[in-house]
Amino acid sequence: MTSVPFLKMNGLGNEIIVVDMRGRNDRIAADAAVAVNADPATKFDQIMAIHEPRTAGTFAYLEIVNSDGSRAEGCGNGMRCVVQALSAQTGQKQFVFETVAGILTGEEHADGLVSVDMGKPRFGWEDIPLAEEFADTTGIELQIGPIDAPVLHTPSVASMGNPHAIFWVNDDVWDYALERFGPMLENHPIFPERANISIAQVVSPTHIILRTWERGAGLTRACGTAACATLVSAVRTKRAERKATITVPGGGLIVEWRADEHVILTGPAEYEFSGELDPATGAWTRDKAVA
Numbered sequence: 001m002t003s004v005p006f007l008k009m010n011g012l013g014n015e016i017i018v019v020d021m022r023g024r025n026d027r028i029a030a031d032a033a034v035a036v037n038a039d040p041a042t043k044f045d046q047i048m049a050i051h052e053p054r055t056a057g058t059f060a061y062l063e064i065v066n067s068d069g070s071r072a073e074g075c076g077n078g079m080r081c082v083v084q085a086l087s088a089q090t091g092q093k094q095f096v097f098e099t100v101a102g103i104l105t106g107e108e109h110a111d112g113l114v115s116v117d118m119g120k121p122r123f124g125w126e127d128i129p130l131a132e133e134f135a136d137t138t139g140i141e142l143q144i145g146p147i148d149a150p151v152l153h154t155p156s157v158a159s160m161g162n163p164h165a166i167f168w169v170n171d172d173v174w175d176y177a178l179e180r181f182g183p184m185l186e187n188h189p190i191f192p193e194r195a196n197i198s199i200a201q202v203v204s205p206t207h208i209i210l211r212t213w214e215r216g217a218g219l220t221r222a223c224g225t226a227a228c229a230t231l232v233s234a235v236r237t238k239r240a241e242r243k244a245t246i247t248v249p250g251g252g253l254i255v256e257w258r259a260d261e262h263v264i265l266t267g268p269a270e271y272e273f274s275g276e277l278d279p280a281t282g283a284w285t286r287d288k289a290v291a
Contacts, residue, residue: 003276011077013221013250015044030069035282037067048078066216073101074161076224076265080114084269101161115266122159156233163195164229182213221250231255
């Protein structure tokens with residue numbers, strides 16, 4: 001059988017496709033991902049491919065594919081969708097997953113919200129990674145615009161398994177042409193593995209407004225790892241408390257940086273439709289609705 005079952009879902013508007021690759025040895029091909037994304041019905045930000053577990057004690061190995069066919073290390077909103085999908089399938093509420101970024105856990109709560117332990121953030125310049133050494137990654141030398149009057153400058157950088165740069169602004173995050181700056185900053189030479197680019201406005205110590213240009217996906221309505229990287233960077237720069245609401249275009253996420261340094265991301269996940277997908281070509285069919 002060439003096709004595999006998939007679910008079209010979203011996490012606060014972050015468009016996710018969950019693909020069950022268990023029992024197979026192949027992967028989602030980059031060209032297949034691009035083909036799936038080209039169809040308006042299945043346009044997505046990330047594919048979450050569920051593979052057989054590679055490590056004892058884990059439920060599955062997750063591979064994350066961006067809409068341009070590249071691979072990602074983490075996706076908090078996609079993780080919540082996987083947890084909700086597997087919970088509905090198995091009745092299980094708690095899961096342990098392995099990703100390229102490490103071991104992550106997720107739990108569906110009685111109210112339907114899903115929490116995912118995104119692990120510990122990393123702040124060393126070589127861990128993010130950056131192309132050159134910065135002793136202090138709470139603010140690095142990087143700007144957009146004229147030298148004497150930059151539009152954006154001095155971002156905080158951090159890794160949540162994937163690289164993030166957060167530019168702090170005092171005014172409306174929608175006043176900035178992120179669709180124009182995003183591609184340029186994502187591919188800036190300072191980021192050898194490219195980076196997710198965010199603009200953040202701290203409303204209060206417990207509320208941050210965020211927009212993100214996602215590496216390999218572009219503008220997105222929600223980026224879970226960006227929300228996590230923003231909260232920990234806000235704490236490091238004394239802008240926020242260790243638990244806050246991060247408002248993204250799709251809605252609100254709760255992020256907590258616990259005393260044990262783990263970052264917990266909580267938010268909703270939503271099922272849209274299901275179907276079958278060929279992981280080699282991206283050809284797909286939609287399941288018939290059940291009356």
